[in-house]
Amino acid sequence: MSFVKTVYRSLFRRTSTFAVGILVGAVIFERVFDQGSDALFEELNRGKLWKHIKHNYESEDDEA
Template sequence: MAGAVTKVYRSLFRRTSTFAATILLGAFFFERTFDVTSEYIFESINRGKLWKHIKHNYEE
């Protein structure tokens, strides 16, 4: 376990530039994952109530 922590520290967190890049990439992927997941949950809860689900009833 200590060896893995040391490798992660040396490869990602030792230099400020790689630390900042790691934080930025982590934030980007977290945001995308959170956005897709929350959109899926919202659409699952509101299935049949959203405009894209009922639009065919009102279009000519």
């Protein structure tokens, strides 16, 4: 129960800290969700994306 009291006293007691907590949580959630969905997309489309197959279409002469 002391953990709940500590969280209440440090985060939920004042509106300003509650709002900052929500903003920070939203930014962290957005970053984690974005990176997770990108990783899932990469895994589901392995071998189909340009960065995986571009070596088949590029030649040594094109790198100039």
